[in-house]
Amino acid sequence: MNKKQQKAVKASIALAVLFAVAPAANAMHIMEGYLPVGYCIAWGAVCLPFLVAGIFSMKKKLSENRRSITLLAMAGAFIFVISSLKIPSVTGSCSHMTGTGLGAILFGPAATSILGLIVLVFQAILLAHGGLTTLGANTFSMAIAGPLLSFGVFKFCDKLNVNRKVAIFLAVFLGDMFTYCVTSIQLALAYPSEAGGAAASAVKFLGVFAPTQLPLAVIEGIVTVLIMTALSSYAKPELKAIGFLKEAKGHE
């Protein structure tokens, strides 16, 4: 990042802190109109630094190597597909996956936040799914917190020399689950229970989301492993270009 870009990121962090602290005394997709105004603004502000950093990180990756645009498009399209599929789960309700794990593993959490935002805007406007007022909160859970964890888990596994496929599965699975944990906490902060406060609410919301999401997170992990397997046998030059595959290491 050059100086100007660093300044922009810093400025957006300052703005985020300003807005996020304001309602601190008091939040997979949260539905339109279901978060109080203060929380909508606060979560939006929290997302800002990540999105700004995301734009720069994307620009940098693309200027380093134009070829990486194909993988970037692939990661975005993957989110489009995965997050549009509503799948029945063991609890008798349906949910869908996030699809942001692939982007996080390939491009890091910053760039993924932009990809996730695009999908969330699409769904909020056209599908009445999620919402414009809750866009900030949903972006944070699905496009920032989840990918951040996925990225961390993947890097950690890589350090420990865990098998690549296992590492991908774990990263994506945990990232997906974490997204819904964050959503639960966001809702809990906005709607603390009378008895027990926000913590009690968080348990209640987790009770709704977690069991439903568990099998879906497994599916997302598996599907991501499959697409990565395909990519690493057919798109080696691109994976090398974004630094995912080391020159000498060969495939896997």
Add this chain to the structure above:
Amino acid sequence: MSKNKKMTIVLLILVVLIAIVPLFALKGAEFGGSDDAGSEMVEEITGEYEPWFEPVLETVLGDELPGEVESLLFCIQTGIGVGVIAFLMGRFVERKKWVEN
């Protein structure tokens, strides 16, 4: 059959099973969205809750989006994604063939 191929087939079957089994195991379940379940939980905690903002499209239409149209839009979303992935993947596969020969 290569190791990757075997793994792919086994995993795909597993995915389909995970997705389909609940449908048969829980006959008569509603399979509503978990987002809706979350909203119900909000109401349970706060009592009556009136969302303070309506989805833009519903405001324009003045009514809820018809279910069929909603599934159309979801399909479009899936279609865009699959189109891009299939196009790029096809290019990659063909390229490998040409480069190797």
